[in-house]
Amino acid sequence: MSSTASSTASSTAAPMPLAARGARPLAGRVRVPGDKSISHRALILGALAVGRTTVTGLLEGEDVLATGKAMSLLGATVARIGPGAWTVDGVGVGGFAAPPETLDFGNAGTGSRLVMGAVAGCPVAAMFDGDASLRRRPMRRILDPLVKMGATVLQAAEGDRLPIMLAGARDPLPIVYATPVPSAQVKSAVLLAGLSAPGETVVIESEATRDHTEKMLLHFGATVTVVPEGTHGRRITLRGQPELHGADVVVPADPSSAAFPLVAALLVPGSDVVLETVMTNPLRIGLITTLREMGASIEAVDAREDGGEAMADLRVRFSQLTGVEVPPERAPAMIDEYPVLAVAAAFARGTTVMRGLKELRVKESDRLAATADLLRVNGVTVTIDGDDMIVEGFGGKGQGGMGLPPGGGTVATHMDHRIAMSALVMGLATERPVAVDDAAFIATSFPGFVETMRSLGADIG
Ligand SMILES: O=C(O)C1=C[C@@H](OP(=O)(O)O)[C@@H](O)[C@H](O)C1
Numbered sequence: 387m388s389s390t391a392s393s394t395a396s397s398t399a400a401p402m403p404l405a406a407r408g409a410r411p412l413a414g415r416v417r418v419p420g421d422k423s424i425s426h427r428a429l430i431l432g433a434l435a436v437g438r439t440t441v442t443g444l445l446e447g448e449d450v451l452a453t454g455k456a457m458s459l460l461g462a463t464v465a466r467i468g469p470g471a472w473t474v475d476g477v478g479v480g481g482f483a484a485p486p487e488t489l490d491f492g493n494a495g496t497g498s499r500l501v502m503g504a505v506a507g508c509p510v511a512a513m514f515d516g517d518a519s520l521r522r523r524p525m526r527r528i529l530d531p532l533v534k535m536g537a538t539v540l541q542a543a544e545g546d547r548l549p550i551m552l553a554g555a556r557d558p559l560p561i562v563y564a565t566p567v568p569s570a571q572v573k574s575a576v577l578l579a580g581l582s583a584p585g586e587t588v589v590i591e592s593e594a595t596r597d598h599t600e601k602m603l604l605h606f607g608a609t610v611t612v613v614p615e616g617t618h619g620r621r622i623t624l625r626g627q628p629e630l631h632g633a634d635v636v637v638p639a640d641p642s643s644a645a646f647p648l649v650a651a652l653l654v655p656g657s658d659v660v661l662e663t664v665m666t667n668p669l670r671i672g673l674i675t676t677l678r679e680m681g682a683s684i685e686a687v688d689a690r691e692d693g694g695e696a697m698a699d700l701r702v703r704f705s706q707l708t709g710v711e712v713p714p715e716r717a718p719a720m721i722d723e724y725p726v727l728a729v730a731a732a733f734a735r736g737t738t739v740m741r742g743l744k745e746l747r748v749k750e751s752d753r754l755a756a757t758a759d760l761l762r763v764n765g766v767t768v769t770i771d772g773d774d775m776i777v778e779g780f781g782g783k784g785q786g787g788m789g790l791p792p793g794g795g796t797v798a799t800h801m802d803h804r805i806a807m808s809a810l811v812m813g814l815a816t817e818r819p820v821a822v823d824d825a826a827f828i829a830t831s832f833p834g835f836v837e838t839m840r841s842l843g844a845d846i847g
């Protein structure tokens with residue numbers, strides 16, 4: 387790979403404390419970086435295609451750069467041709483070469499798990515590793531179906547965790563797999579392995595998760611059909627052994643990154659902000675749906691489509707929010723947004739109940755615990771009841787409100803970018819500043835976060 391960026395900068399660098407304090411109204415237009423999910427997939431499918439893939443708007447965060455490096459170690463030619471513009475010359479389905487060194491995914495669950503799927507369909511062995519956070523995350527959910535498809539786990543740390551040495555199948559088997567957890571990463575790993583298998587690989591999910599892999603497989607020339615399954619689920623069928631051809635991929639702005647300036651604009655009085663070209667895939671906008679139910683002013687302007695993905699500019703204005711109950715079936719559409727939703731809930735009038743958050747326990751940190759701690763050290767009452775989180779809102783300074791959350795705390799971020807950004811957003815609107823112990827991991831998904839927020843008028847330093 388022609389980029390010099392290291393995938394493990396965050397884990398080796400000294401901690402980077404930072405604080406946010408009460409701001410004047412936020413105003414202006416910004417475009418947050420490219421979608422992380424689409425960026426990983428563009429590099430992986432580009433590497434498995436024949437010919438050249440050109441990606442524009444790629445997220446140049448550490449997670450995605452680690453995937454780019456892995457693709458070049460597996461034999462693809464990955465080059466940066468300009469800011470956010472990359473080319474991938476692929477090796478074709480099943481064509482990965484044995485990598486000469488460990489594939490180090492740093493902090494990235496998505497990169498490590500999707501690439502395990504892609505490697506499982508090739509007759510090569512690769513060592514997968516990551517930072518201390520990634521080494522704690524469960525990998526059995528990925529290994530189980532991949533072993534069924536013919537891959538072999540040659541080595542793994544206790545509890546089927548990284549570092550893992552995985553040998554791909556010489557003759558991969560197609561399977562019908564009902565995912566035991568709602569996870570786009572598990573679904574995608576099976577589909578990527580299934581590319582090399584003859585016949586049909588089927589994934590059945592009882593709750594629909596983000597469908598970027600399915601959409602991008604179609605874009606690269608595979609045959610994929612998707613039909614509803616049960617009340618909230620889907621059945622995805624991939625015809626194996628297609629010839630994928632290189633394609634152009636335009637990456638829209640990441641709604642999971644846009645969530646931070648979006649919630650900040652809702653919380654800081656007088657704010658009026660436009661977030662440009664935000665992806666609005668229905669399986670990614672649970673946060674927007676929820677915030678609108680809470681009374682948020684979020685207007686989608688110039689809604690359009692590119693490469694099969696919906697996008698729009700979002701105009702967001704300061705709003706008095708009211709607590710709501712968020713149903714568990716919405717979780718997959720906003721799984722990474724609960725920490726920042728919980729921050730918004732702390733400013734709302736009344737109680738917000740978020741149900742069905744089990745998967746938050748196995749992210750970069752135990753996000754259920756980390757989010758509750760984030761709020762508590764800043765004076766907010768939070769209850770964790772099983773897999774549900776209940777936040778008591780302060781309600782603001784107006785009629786019926788109890789004022790603003792006090793703030794004044796230092797938040798332990800536990801190597802988790804979303805906890806760090808959520809805490810800093812909170813500090814823009816609390817009575818006193820909010821500090822974080824380490825903001826370095828923000829670079830995994832949102833390089834330029836602090837500069838972007840400052841360009842809107844935020845006081846972070
Ligand atoms: O497939 C993806 O790109 C992702 C899927 C989600 O993880 P799970 O599949 O573990 O829910 C999400 O949390 C992650 O940030 C990105």
Ligand SMILES: C=C(OP(=O)(O)O)C(=O)O
Pocket residue numbers: 449493494495496497722749750804831
């Ligand atoms: C959970 C996340 O990512 P990953 O699983 O790729 O580490 C995230 O970005 O919030």
